[in-house]
Amino acid sequence: MGALEKEQSLAAQLRFTPIPGAPFGVEVNGLEWGRHDAESIRLLTIALRRHLLILFRGQPSPSEQELDTFLRCFGRLVLDTEDGKFHYRKHLDQTGPASELMKENRHNIQRAADNTGSTYYAPSEYGASELIWHTDQAHKPQLKIISVLEAMDFEPGAVPTIFRDMYTAYEMLPRDLRSELEFRQLAFYDPRLPGPDEQPRLGDAMHPLFIPHPQTGRRSIYANDSVDRIIGLDRAESDRILKMLREHTDRNAPHFTHQWRTGDLVIWDNIGIHHRRDAVPPKQRRRLRQHGGVAE
Ligand SMILES: [Fe+2]
Known part of the structure; x- marks a missing residue:
């Protein structure tokens, strides 16, 4: 069998099925961790562009190395960037400076010992607090374009x-509002660092309000529930516009609730998809692996 035929046969094993009842997202079956090839990655990239979220279900769990290798096919891992190295060194360093939040959660957050891409999360016996609408690492200057949870x-x-599609939310904005706000930037603070009252600064990251995906140029509304303000407007005006965008998003962003099954591995477009979850009640069995994901 020639190289081309072998590639076609691996890619031909992939099955793409829309997620029932979901306005976006696709379930993929037939991928063997460690056996993907260029054609499979091309098809998966198309699926990610088109469906924004890929669910691998009912497959064996990849090893940390297999997951790192797979995700490197989509770009450089956050872990491999300078920013990522700094971030994950802090995860591993149990003696260095860390926020109270990180200290409190140390017994529930477990970094892979050999510092591959994975971190494991489980709620404490007291549960875990709500996670509001966000994209991962919006508070960092370097964008993370693919997020991963298993x-x-x-x-x-x-x-x-719960996931929601912020590309469509952007595309549903009235044209005059899009023009009016087109070049605005958002300021974010890193929730793991002391707040601006305690440690005054302009922000920890700044991103376009209507952020273009670095690879596709498709624009999404990047304002989420953790944004501090729109830069260049006074606080009242910024609050007014953010509230209006929030109401617009609540009405217009397609969303769906993903009920996890053990073994589900989800990768999604972290520029155009926001996610959140409710608080986790005490003693609930809910153990996740988060991979550091793919950087811009
Ligand atoms: Fe997240």
């Missing part, structure tokens, strides 16, 4: 994750 051990009915 359900390692989930009890049936455990708290789901």
